[in-house]
Amino acid sequence: xxxxxxxxxxxxxxxxxxxxxxxxxxxxxxxxxxxxxxxxxxxxxxxxxxxxxxxxxxxxxxxxxxxxxxxxxxxxxxxxxxxxxxxxxxxxxxxxxxxxxxxxxxxxxxxxxxxxxxxxxxxxxxxxxxxxxxxxxxxxxxxxxxxxxxxxxxxxxxxxxxxxxxxxxxxxxxxxxxxxxxxxxxxxxxxxxxxxxxxxxxxxxxxxxxxxxxxxxxxxxxxxxxxxxxxxxxxxxxxxxxxxxxxxxxxxxxxxxxxxxxxxxxxxxxxxxxxxxxxxxxxxxxxxxxxxxxxxxxxxxxxxxxxxxxxxxxxxxxxxxxxxxxxxxxxxxxxxxxxxxxxxxxxxxxxxxxxxxxxxxxxxxxxxxxxxxxxxxxxxxxxxxxxxxxxxxxxxxxxxxxxxxxxxxxxxxxxxxxxxxxxxxxxxxxxxxxxxxxxxxxxxxxxxxxxxxxxxxxxxxxxxxxxxxxxxxxxxxxxxxxxxxxxxxxxxxxxxxxxxxxxxxxxxxxxxxxxxxxxxxxxxxxxxxxxxxxxxxxxx
Numbered sequence: 001x002x003x004x005x006x007x008x009x010x011x012x013x014x015x016x017x018x019x020x021x022x023x024x025x026x027x028x029x030x031x032x033x034x035x036x037x038x039x040x041x042x043x044x045x046x047x048x049x050x051x052x053x054x055x056x057x058x059x060x061x062x063x064x065x066x067x068x069x070x071x072x073x074x075x076x077x078x079x080x081x082x083x084x085x086x087x088x089x090x091x092x093x094x095x096x097x098x099x100x101x102x103x104x105x106x107x108x109x110x111x112x113x114x115x116x117x118x119x120x121x122x123x124x125x126x127x128x129x130x131x132x133x134x135x136x137x138x139x140x141x142x143x144x145x146x147x148x149x150x151x152x153x154x155x156x157x158x159x160x161x162x163x164x165x166x167x168x169x170x171x172x173x174x175x176x177x178x179x180x181x182x183x184x185x186x187x188x189x190x191x192x193x194x195x196x197x198x199x200x201x202x203x204x205x206x207x208x209x210x211x212x213x214x215x216x217x218x219x220x221x222x223x224x225x226x227x228x229x230x231x232x233x234x235x236x237x238x239x240x241x242x243x244x245x246x247x248x249x250x251x252x253x254x255x256x257x258x259x260x261x262x263x264x265x266x267x268x269x270x271x272x273x274x275x276x277x278x279x280x281x282x283x284x285x286x287x288x289x290x291x292x293x294x295x296x297x298x299x300x301x302x303x304x305x306x307x308x309x310x311x312x313x314x315x316x317x318x319x320x321x322x323x324x325x326x327x328x329x330x331x332x333x334x335x336x337x338x339x340x341x342x343x344x345x346x347x348x349x350x351x352x353x354x355x356x357x358x359x360x361x362x363x364x365x366x367x368x369x370x371x372x373x374x375x376x377x378x379x380x381x382x383x384x385x386x387x388x389x390x391x392x393x394x395x396x397x398x399x400x401x402x403x404x405x406x407x408x409x410x411x412x413x414x415x416x417x418x419x420x421x422x423x424x425x426x427x428x429x430x431x432x433x434x435x436x437x438x439x440x441x442x443x444x445x446x447x448x449x450x451x452x453x454x455x456x457x458x459x460x461x462x463x464x465x466x467x468x469x470x471x472x473x474x475x476x477x478x479x480x481x482x483x484x485x486x487x488x489x490x491x492x493x494x495x496x497x498x499x500x501x502x503x504x505x506x507x508x509x510x511x512x513x514x515x516x517x518x519x520x521x522x523x524x525x526x527x528x529x530x531x532x533x534x535x536x537x538x539x540x
Contacts, residue, residue, distance in 0.1 A: 001025050001132075002427035003156035005192070006437060008055040009040060010392045011420045014198055014335060015078035016040030017163070017392055018055040022423075023132050023154055031131030032063060034070040034093070035150065035161055039081030039444070041302065041335060054082035056439040057089055064091040068130035073163040074147040075101035076234050083117075084108045085444060092116045096128065098137065098146035100236070103266050122148070124178070138185060139178040141168035143209060143235050143369025145272055149182070157191035157426050160383045164196045164392060166206040166371040167378060172213070172237040173272060182382045190385040191426055195376065197390035197401035202372035207364075212331065213241035215364045219357060220249050225291040225325030227251060228354075230301040230309050231332045233259040235369075238331055239297055240273045246295035253279055254286040256320065257299030257308040264297075283319035291323065301332035303341030313348030322352040330358040331366050336394055373404050380408060387431050388415045389424060467533040469496075469525070471517050474540040476504055482533070492528065499524055514539060 002024045009016030021033040040053040060067065070093050072080055083095070083105050095117060097105060102121045109117050122128070128135045134153040141147060142164045150161040169176045199206055220227050229242045246253055253275065255264045267273040286294050300309025309328075311317040322328075328349055334342045342358075349356050359366045371379070380388070388410060390401040395417075402415045416431065418424055423434035470481040478500045480493060503520055507513040517537040525531055 001030075001155045002425055003154050003159070004423045004425050004434065005159065005194070005389075006059075006423045007391065007418050007420050008057065008439065009038065009420055010036075010078075011418050011422075013040060013337070014392055014394060014397075016053060016055055016082075017079050018082070019161070019194070019391075020060070021133065021152060021154075021159070023156065029063060029066055031068050031133055032060070032066045033068055033130055033133045033135070033152065034090075035152075036073055036079040036163065037070060037082045037086050038076070038078035040078070040441075041304075041338070052081065052444050053441045054085050054444055056442050057086055059437050059439075060090060064093075067091070067093040068133065069093055069128075070095045071135060071150055072097035072101045072105070073150060073161070074098065074142055075104045075144050076142075076164065076232070079163065080105050080108070084112045084114060085442075087117050088114065092118070094118045094120060096120045096122050096135075098122055098148050100144065100146040100266075100270070100272065103270065104234070104263065107262055107266065125181070136181075136185070138181045139175065140165045141171045141174075141177050141209075142166065143232075143237055145171075145173040145236055151185040151188065153188065157429065158185075158188055159192045159194065159426075160185055160190045160385060162193060162195040162379060162383075162391075164198075164370060165375070165379070166199070166369060167375050168206075168208045168210075170208045170210045172209045172240055179382065182379070186383040186385075190383045191429070192387045192389060192424070192431065193380065193383050193385035194389045194391045195379060195401070196370055197376065197393045197397050199368055199370035199372045200376060200390070200393075200397050200401035200404055202368075203374070204372055205374035206370065206372045207367040209237045209367060209369075210241075211364050211367055212238060213245065215362070216242050216245040216329075216331075217248065219327060219329060219362075220245050220251070220295070223292075223325075223327040225323055225327065226286070226294045226296060228296045228298065228326065228328040229331055230298050230328070231330075231366075232301060233257060233263045233299050235332070236263070236267050236272050239264070239267070242295070242297055242331075243273055243275055247275075247279065249295075251293055251295040252281045252285075252289060254281050254283060254294060254296045255298070256283060256296055260297065260299045260308070287319055287321070291325065296320070300345065301330055301342070302335055302338045303343075303345045305341075309349075310345055313345045313352070315352060322349060322354045324353045326354045328354050328356050329362075329365060330356070333359055333366055333368070376401065376404055377408060380405065386414070389418060390415070391418075467531070469521065469533045469535050471500055471521065471535065471537045472540065473500075473504060473513070473517075473537065478504065495528075496521065496524070513537070 004022040006020040008018040017036045017038040019035040023031045099121050102119050122137045136151040138149045140149045152159045231238045255261050298308040300307035390398040398417045421437040421439040472479040503516045514537040518535045522535050
């Protein structure tokens with residue numbers, strides 16, 4: 001038998017994590033196991049109406065009957081966010097997830113009224129059988145409670161799926177990593193270790209999440225106005241520490257952003273965060289109370305277009321306006337590629353009068369949820385794998401990880417850097433890569449999946465940049481309507497109308513008229529203003 005491991009995401013960037021495990025026997029696929037199902041963040045397309053990107057699962061379309069389960073490692077959106085869109089495509093395979101991730105997935109499914117999905121909360125110290133696959137969840141620490149690694153045992157060899165992690169000995173919620181189980185996995189004989197490598201450029205061990213709590217207290221003590229903290233809505237451990245600091249300084253809590261509110265409802269109901277409802281206020285109340293009695297926790301730490309913080313920074317939020325003496329903390333580092341968007345939001349907030357604190361100017365405002373070089377060395381020593389695959393990384397992080405592992409004695413050929421769609425084959429105790437599967441980005445626009453392609457994006461980009469001119473023709477008369485093009489230049493519009501009327505009088509058929517209006521008006525506008533708006537003729 002042979003095992004193929006195919007990354008459907010998470011290898012060309014640090015999001016959209018999804019892996020396909022295939023067991024082959026006598027030239028045919030026998031069983032398929034999926035691990036994680038996340039979204040990718042495309043900030044450069046957000047102003048074109050694209051919400052996020054999800055893995056392309058078209059390869060699995062005719063193999064749905066072979067999928068035994070979808071296993072989830074933890075509850076961050078880049079690992080669970082695509083479940084409402086992909087589960088229906090794959091015939092709703094059973095989902096197995098740690099508690100918090102399971103609860104978050106269930107809420108996402110409710111929003112789309114997907115009742116067919118079956119979500120199972122996993123138990124530790126228990127083996128799960130999925131066809132010829134055997135899986136065992138191992139408790140790990142990260143920046144969200146209930147993070148896990150998975151030991152996947154197969155007839156072709158054992159794989160340790162080491163998704164996002166760091167060795168946090170003093171976690172804000174829950175227990176430290178289960179070192180006994182990790183070591184036990186190593187004793188079972190690990191052929192391949194798939195390891196989170198996002199922090200591989202940093203020396204030492206990643207600092208504990210617990211260090212951020214004292215920073216919140218120090219900054220809150222110095223704040224004379226309202227205190228704002230922005231981070232990922234799924235970073236429950238970070239939010240928990242901010243809540244505890246706010247209660248210590250008698251500040252009411254205001255949660256802003258749809259995802260933030262939803263996640264806090266779960267976290268409070270399930271006691272991940274201990275908070276009485278009397279300490280929670282709405283956005284309308286936040287603007288009425290004395291500034292020093294308010295703490296606002298909100299989304300938008302990545303500069304996401306139309307997020308709560310983005311609206312506040314551009315003074316467009318319906319309830320919240322930045323005031324003098326307000327202090328806003330960014331308790332998250334920008335994901336690679338988001339730096340410019342984050343900087344734009346910071347500039348807007350400062351311009352409005354807020355004091356903005358971020359990681360470049362304040363230590364211990366954020367600690368990574370991803371292990372550093374010391375964490376990686378420790379995981380490898382515990383699991384003792386034969387081959388290594390860095391996952392959830394950019395190219396530079398993968399290279400840094402390889403350098404660290406070579407210092408431990410691994411050969412360059414033992415460290416495999418995969419690309420999205422590139423299968424890793426484990427057969428007869430050896431590994432090699434296989435022919436790459438063609439994958440495309442599946443863009444999500446509202447509830448539409450994959451309908452927004454390159455052509456539509458180019459049209460939206462053109463409309464946003466150049467504007468639109470609608471030419472309405474009825475009974476030989478013409479009316480012009482423009483948007484995002486020229487503002488109130490009467491002489492120009494008179495010239496346009498005159499040209500349109502000449503074209504109407506010279507053209508007989510509606511088809512020829514539409515073409516003539518488009519071509520000649522476009523040429524006239526380009527000559528006069530060097531602009532190229534979309535010209536849309538409407539003939540009634």
